[in-house]
Amino acid sequence: MPGRVRVEPLKNPDRPYLALGLEGSANKVGAGVIKHSEDGRTTVLSNVRHTYITPPGEGFQPRDTALHHREWALKVIDDCLTQAAVDIHDMDCICYTKGPGMGAPLQSVALIARTLSLLFNKPLVGVNHCVGHIEMGREITGAHNPVVLYVSGGNTQVIAYSQQCYRIFGETLDIAVGNCLDRFARVINLSNDPAPGYNIEQEAKRHARLVSLPYATKGMDVSFSGILTATEAYTTDKRFRADGQPRDVDDVDIITPADLCFSLQETIYAMLVEITERAMAHIGSKEVLIVGGVGSNLRLQEMMGIMAQERAGKVFATDERFCIDNGIMIAQAGLLSFRMGFNTPFAKSTCTQRQAFRTDQVHVSWRA
Template sequence: MPGRIRKPGPLKNPERPYLALGLEGSANKLGAGVIKHAEDGSSTVLSNVRHTYITPPGEGFQPRDTALHHREWALKVIEDCLSKAGVSMHDLDCICYTKGPGMGAPLQSVVLVARTLSLLFNKPLVGVNHCVGHIEMGREITGAKNPIVLYVSGGNTQVIAYSRQCYRIFGETLDIAVGNCLDRFARVINLSNDPSPGYNIEQEAKKGKRLLPLPYATKGMDVSLSGILTSTEAYTTDKRYRADGLPRNPEDSDIFSSADLCFSLQETVFAMLVEITERAMAHIGSKEVLIVGGVGCNERLQEMMGIMACERGGRVFATDERFCIDNGIMIAQAGLLSFRMGQQTPISKSTCTQRFRTDQVHVAWRS
């Protein structure tokens, strides 16, 4: 682990193709995907099916209700996944599932499904770190070699770099994650959760004109977001605030809208993320940035990061919503890499955990 390099073990039967089923359900997305590793080491996504639990505007998703959604949809999603891939359970080499981090009840629902399939079809299990899944899928899709990784999602915000068979965390949020910050403000202004509150915040922000002052809270390599959220929420009680669509008087030049608030929140938070990412790039001399996680789909974040990277003579790598948002194929990819290095999860240890740090994973497949 940290401070010691373990040499990668030999790949098991590398001359034949491998198939893996990945199951993801750490939050409100239930995903299943099948990936194929060919003899030459290339990967092919055979299927990637996802179903999202969506709540009414102004409401978040509770662990119990989310777990119920996953149990109700698991069979349908897995059947669709296998059908689109053109394979059966008997063709698989292993079943990969999200071990953590995430919400406890939804994680437990998915691990129960994975364990049941493993016993029914006599297939090895591989528990996967959710963040490592994002990173490995991002590397595979974009071709990034050794980037600084900005992992931004509803439950996680981390700046990461690879070293000595471990993904090291350079900086992270000290309180809430950036996705959680955006989602909670979307609930305050009653934005729809369809397709996601963060996406709708992004669309509102595109209409914003005024940059309102908000706290800028970077603390070394870390960020703090709860105070920014509180300050943005406070603007909604200001007498100058008007919800979009209501009439405005031309003489009211100081009036601001919910679009302005979304714009200001995004600009401030993303500027903080760009700052700590640039600092990590400078520290290790990297020219690449890989943005992963659900918030990584945000075009404004990609644009701001691209400006910074360009000024440093570097470039930004990002994926679209198929692979940025939580999905089963990323779990299949990371799990199959681990499986081919001889790692498996015994049934007796096929548990899940809400807290599973990125730097706890032995990245055996990277030398």
């Protein structure tokens, strides 16, 4: 395999390298251009995306999401190249999300990447979506060798690096944390703009109290389906006030949407902090890097920060520009791989859903 020739990339490449990254594994289609300079610096030249937003109470279906990506991809790519002030002929490679993700949206973006590769005679690099999040997080925050908490709509994993592989220490046994939040947002009819999880976070900041919910950690793994069912059950309780108005002094038994949002967040984030701390203790790390769309949640960052501080450690996180799915993370991971000599043959430039392309199946050839 070409990518296994060297054990780490050159600190200072012999010339600038440019890569175009294309992402479309879920409801966001994104494009980004990244530059690796001769002096070893990495520069984000552009990072553009467009989100498919459905009405409140509705999720996004693969077919409709794929149609959205096809409609917006060319504009997103054009804006990306314009903002970067480069031409597609300047690219050294075109990187795309190979998986995991939703099948139809992935196929739409893979088709666009293959078309650009043929039109402009550029090498293709298929990128693991999860590794893209990790490498962008490492680059932006400067985290050295952290335990990684990867939390998104489709994934929940606790990861650490060892011997050119990202090892999964623990993960969800059923649904992902982002999926849990999204589904509950639909139950209480919260807006999907800009994201259901963001709106749950804002709702939880209102005057709210903690209600009892199940806490499901199983060793290094977590489970969210039971807590989702329990939270949904409160919405059919006679004490539930769907209008969300603040309770009166005497309404001690009233349960509001804010109560449920607050309680759901506190419980599931406590579970994630617990398994992350266990991984830190296991490998002796004092660094935590939070990546993935849910990683932009400030309450999760705060709770993780409290734990890390007690261990004399530090939390690294980014804002929504880099936490939420984007093209620049695909460009970064793809260019690291490309500089090691790897590219994806056209005949194998397919995409795959989550079961077949796990984080720990990627050879991380650029790290020693």
